[in-house]
Structure formats: structure tokens, C-alpha cells
Amino acid sequence: MPKKIIVIGSGFSSLAAACYLAKDGNEVHIFEKNKTVGGRARQLKKDGFVFDIGPTWYWMPDVFERFFADFNTTPEAYYELIKLGPAYRVYFGTNDYITIGDSLGKIKEVFELEEPGSAAKLQEFIDDAKDNYDIAIKDLVYRPGLSPLELVTPQTMTRIGKFFSTIAKQVRKEFNNPRLVAILEFPVLFLGAKPSNTPAFYSFMNYADFGIGTFHPKNGMYSVIEAMATLAESLGVTIHTEQNVTEISTQNNTVTGVVSNDAFAKADIVLSGADYHHTETLLPSSLRQYSEKYWEKKVFAPSSLLFYVGFDKKLKNVDHHTLFFDVDFAQHAEEIYDRPQWPSKPLFYASFPSMTDSSAAPEGKEAGIFLIPLAPGLEDTPELRQQYFDIIINRFEKLTGQSVRDQVIFKESFCVNDFIKDYNSYKGNAYGMANTLLQTAFLRPNLKSKKVKNLYFTGQLTVPGPGVPPSLISGKLTAQLIATNNDN
Numbered sequence: 380m381p382k383k384i385i386v387i388g389s390g391f392s393s394l395a396a397a398c399y400l401a402k403d404g405n406e407v408h409i410f411e412k413n414k415t416v417g418g419r420a421r422q423l424k425k426d427g428f429v430f431d432i433g434p435t436w437y438w439m440p441d442v443f444e445r446f447f448a449d450f451n452t453t454p455e456a457y458y459e460l461i462k463l464g465p466a467y468r469v470y471f472g473t474n475d476y477i478t479i480g481d482s483l484g485k486i487k488e489v490f491e492l493e494e495p496g497s498a499a500k501l502q503e504f505i506d507d508a509k510d511n512y513d514i515a516i517k518d519l520v521y522r523p524g525l526s527p528l529e530l531v532t533p534q535t536m537t538r539i540g541k542f543f544s545t546i547a548k549q550v551r552k553e554f555n556n557p558r559l560v561a562i563l564e565f566p567v568l569f570l571g572a573k574p575s576n577t578p579a580f581y582s583f584m585n586y587a588d589f590g591i592g593t594f595h596p597k598n599g600m601y602s603v604i605e606a607m608a609t610l611a612e613s614l615g616v617t618i619h620t621e622q623n624v625t626e627i628s629t630q631n632n633t634v635t636g637v638v639s640n641d642a643f644a645k646a647d648i649v650l651s652g653a654d655y656h657h658t659e660t661l662l663p664s665s666l667r668q669y670s671e672k673y674w675e676k677k678v679f680a681p682s683s684l685l686f687y688v689g690f691d692k693k694l695k696n697v698d699h700h701t702l703f704f705d706v707d708f709a710q711h712a713e714e715i716y717d718r719p720q721w722p723s724k725p726l727f728y729a730s731f732p733s734m735t736d737s738s739a740a741p742e743g744k745e746a747g748i749f750l751i752p753l754a755p756g757l758e759d760t761p762e763l764r765q766q767y768f769d770i771i772i773n774r775f776e777k778l779t780g781q782s783v784r785d786q787v788i789f790k791e792s793f794c795v796n797d798f799i800k801d802y803n804s805y806k807g808n809a810y811g812m813a814n815t816l817l818q819t820a821f822l823r824p825n826l827k828s829k830k831v832k833n834l835y836f837t838g839q840l841t842v843p844g845p846g847v848p849p850s851l852i853s854g855k856l857t858a859q860l861i862a863t864n865n866d867n
């Protein structure tokens with residue numbers, strides 16, 4: 380029988396879930412606290428510049444295709460996808476960088492120049508990563524994390540060692556050159572933990588990177604959010620923005636609705652795509668599944684300090700995606716995970732969407748996004764933000780051999796306090812809970828509440844994990860669970 384379902388939040392996971400639930404014939408209402416949809420993937424527009432506030436790397440296009448195919452449509456029906464060539468550039472010193480091309484053949488040539496013999500090793504590494512990709516992304520991640528047995532398949536049994544070894548060990552077994560090691564460890568940073576704490580099985584991220592490539596949706600990642608919101612509405616979903624849910628209401632341990640903007644809204648089922656920890660605080664403590672201690676012990680993905688900068692000229696010596704790995708990664712990682720503090724020498728990432736997409740900046744100008752990963756929960760003040768802006772802009776000028784400071788028309792920033800204020804994020808984490816071995820699949824917080832009937836969860840803190848493609852999958856998994864659950 381069709382149900383009235385309230386979905387909290389309008390990030391990728393909530394929008395995906397809402398689409399599936401509406402397709403199943405339910406009456407679906409999204410309640411989003413912010414003015415616009417998209418959650419961490421919202422958009423900032425200023426003085427003719429357009430920035431993605433959160434995600435900028437479009438990886439795993441097959442996951443997006445699979446999502447839209449479930450609704451008999453395609454990504455191209457909604458947005459244009461551009462394959463980036465080169466995919467990205469990594470700086471290791473002044474005028475010293477490695478360019479990652481748009482095909483494995485080109486990348487192998489670059490590897491061979493860096494470390495003779497490494498092209499053949501890279502081919503083997505990527506072949507193995509592709510096998511992991513086929514097992515994980517085509518199958519395993521579409522399992523709801525209800526039981527450890529989900530991970531037991533003929534394919535995974537032959538790869539059991541890959542769950543217990545780490546990506547750091549796997550990479551170092553084959554490659555000695557520290558620059559190649561850094562490049563091969565980069566993709567798993569999207570999963571939120573150190574490479575030395577991420578299972579080797581996650582090398583499927585390397586296949587996503589080198590084997591499939593990096594894409595840019597025209598008008599930015601936000602065009603994917605717009606596509607999903609349009610699809611959701613066409614399926615009958617009603618989107619209510621500026622609806623701040625302050626309570627999940629229950630009777631006899633069963634959901635009755637939510638309180639939003641001081642008004643009660645009735646629902647048969649509530650599904651939250653807001654951060655899991657926050658969602659549970661909307662319940663009395665006796666109905667929460669996880670204690671504060673539980674969350675304290677978890678490995679969270681980093682927070683970030685971000686700058687959105689309008690430059691009054693076109694920049695040189697950078698690519699659409701440019702990484703600055705000219706300082707010691709181990710030290711920065713330690714300052715994120717082991718001894719949380721503002722980094723002494725931060726690695727950083729920069730994106731210049733206007734190099735590919737003229738809609739991102741007025742003619743002759745450049746839109747720049749700068750990101751420094753940080754430990755969640757750090758003190759966040761305007762002075763610290765400015766101090767770190769100065770650090771990275773000085774380095775940027777030196778490494779890329781150009782002056783840019785005087786061409787800054789404006790800069791906006793986003794950091795720990797904004798993640799908390801805008802998204803109710805636990806300690807201001809940027810992208811959820813990391814995919815370590817002990818935080819994989821059935822070991823992650825449940826999609827369905829064990830204490831409150833008809834309460835469900837989706838998003839980057841539950842299965843399968845952080846990132847846009849996993850968020851789409853998470854929405855599908857929860858919707859399937861709702862569709863097949865007998866207690867509704």
C-alpha cells in the first residue's frame with residue numbers, strides 16, 4: 380500500500396531515495412533545512428562566477444548511468460558530460476609536476492619516465508583494480524550491509540587478503556618512487572581514511588581514476604543535483620526547502636512524523652539523509668541506537684577549509700584539477716587523524732572549472748576552488764582561515780610561477796563551523812565516516828533503525844560510504860529496504 384514518506388535532507392542520497400520511493404507509488408515529501416537543494420553539493424554564485432561548494436570530481440560515470448537507467452532515462456537527457464584531458468596535474472615542487480592524462484596509455488608513459496619498469500607494473504595494478512571494481516561497484520556496494528555474509532562471494536573469497544592488507548602496502552610492494560606512490564594513494568583519500576588504514580580491496584578507486592577517467596558535468600556538479608531534483612519532481616516528489624526538522628515524532632517506538640519549523644507533519648515512514656549522528660539527536664536518547672561514545676570512536680573523514688575565489692585574469696600552469704603534494708603527506712595525515720591540529724604544512728587541492736567550462740566565470744577571468752583537508756572538530760576562526768589562505772596562495776604563486784594575489788576579486792570561505800551550521804555535520808566532517816576495514820559494509824551504521832519502527836537512514840555515514848556515487852547507491856539501498864520491509 381502507498382505510504383506517506385518524509386525524507387529529511389536533499390543531498391544526493393535523499394534525492395536518490397526519494398526518486399525510487401516515488402516510483403514505487405509512495406507520497407514523498409523532502410524536508411530540507413537550507414534555501415536550496417543539494418546538501419554538500421550546493422552551488423555558490425557570485426559576480427558572474429559559479430562554484431560547486433562541495434564535490435568537484437565526477438568519477439564512476441557507470442553509477443550515474445545505472446541510477447538514471449532505473450528511471451528509463453540517461454544522464455545525457457539532463458546534463459552534458461565532458462571527459463577531462465588531462466584528468467589532473469600533481470605538483471611536487473616549483474615548476475615540477477606530473478600530468479595525469481585521459482587514458483591509461485598516456486599515464487603509463489608518464490610512469491615509465493619517472494620509474495623505469497613501472498608502466499608494466501601499473502598495467503598489472505590497474506588490471507587487478509578493475510577486477511575489484513567489477514566485484515565491488517557492480518555488485519557488493521549494492522548490498523544493504525545487513526549481514527557479513529553479503530561479503531562472502533566466490534570472487535571475494537579469492538581476494539580475502541585484500542581486505543586485510545592496506546592500499547599503502549599494496550602500492551609500496553610494486554612502486555618505489557615516492558611521487559608515484561603519492562599519486563596511487565590519492566584516490567582512496569576520497570574514502571576518508573589514511574591509505575595505511577584503507578583495505579587494499581579499495582584499489583578499485585585507482586581503476587575509477589586511471590581506467591575510467593575524470594569527468595566534468597557542464598555547469599558543474601550542481602547540474603547533477605538539478606537533474607535529480609527535476610527527475611524527483613517528475614515522479615511526484617514534493618520538495619520543501621527551508622524546513623528545519625527539529626524532532627522525529629514517535630508513538631510506541633513507531634514513527635508518526637516530524638516536527639519542522641514548529642509544525643507537526645504526519646508520516647508513515649521517515650527516512651533521513653541528514654548526518655546520521657544528527658538524525659539520532661532528533662529522537663529521545665532512549666530511542667537512539669548509537670551512543671556519543673560510539674561516534675567518538677569512529678574514524679571520520681576529514682573536514683576542510685575551502686576558498687571560492689574569483690580571479691581577475693586567466694591562470695597559467697594549472698589544470699582543471701590540480702593537486703599540491705609538495706609537502707610531506709605523512710605529517711599532514713598525522714595532523715588529521717592521530718594528533719588533530721591545524722596542519723603545519725598543508726597539502727592542498729585546487730580546481731579551476733572555468734578552464735573547461737565557460738559558464739563558471741566571466742570571460743577573461745578564472746574561478747578557483749581551494750581545499751585543505753583538516754581534522755574534524757578543530758577550532759575555526761576568521762584569523763585561522765586568513766592565515767591558511769596566505770600560506771596556500773604564497774605556495775601556489777611560487778609553485779606555479781605566477782602572481783595571483785593582486786588579481787583576487789573576492790574570496791569566500793567555508794570551514795568546520797559552516798559544515799556544522801549548514802548541514803548539522805558531526806564535528807564539521809566534510810564527507811562522512813571513513814571506509815576503514817572496521818567501518819565497511821555491515822560494520823557501518825544501519826540503514827534501518829533497530830529501535831524505531833519505520834525510521835530509515837541513508838547517506839554518506841551509512842552504507843556504502845562517502846562520495847557522490849556511494850550516496851546515489853545508498854539512496855537506492857534504503858528505498859529497496861523500505862519496499863521489501865514487512866513491518867511497514
Ligand SMILES: Cc1cc2nc3c(=O)[nH]c(=O)nc-3n(C[C@H](O)[C@H](O)[C@H](O)COP(=O)(O)OP(=O)(O)OC[C@H]3O[C@@H](n4cnc5c(N)ncnc54)[C@H](O)[C@@H]3O)c2cc1C
Pocket residue numbers: 387388389390391392393410411412413416417418419420432433434435436437438622623624625652653654657683685750801802803809810811837838839840844845846847848850
Ligand atoms: C568539500 C567536499 C568535497 C567533496 N568532493 C567530492 C568529490 O569531488 N567527488 C565525490 O564523489 N564526492 C565528494 N564529496 C563527498 C560528497 O559530496 C558527499 O559524499 C555527498 O554529497 C553526501 O551526500 P549526502 O546525501 O549523504 O549528504 P548531504 O549532502 O550532507 O545531505 C544532507 C542534507 O540534510 C540536510 N539536513 C541536515 N539536517 C537537517 C534537518 N534537521 N532538517 C532538514 N534538513 C536537514 C542538509 O542541509 C543536507 O542538505 C565531497 C564533499 C565535500 C564536503
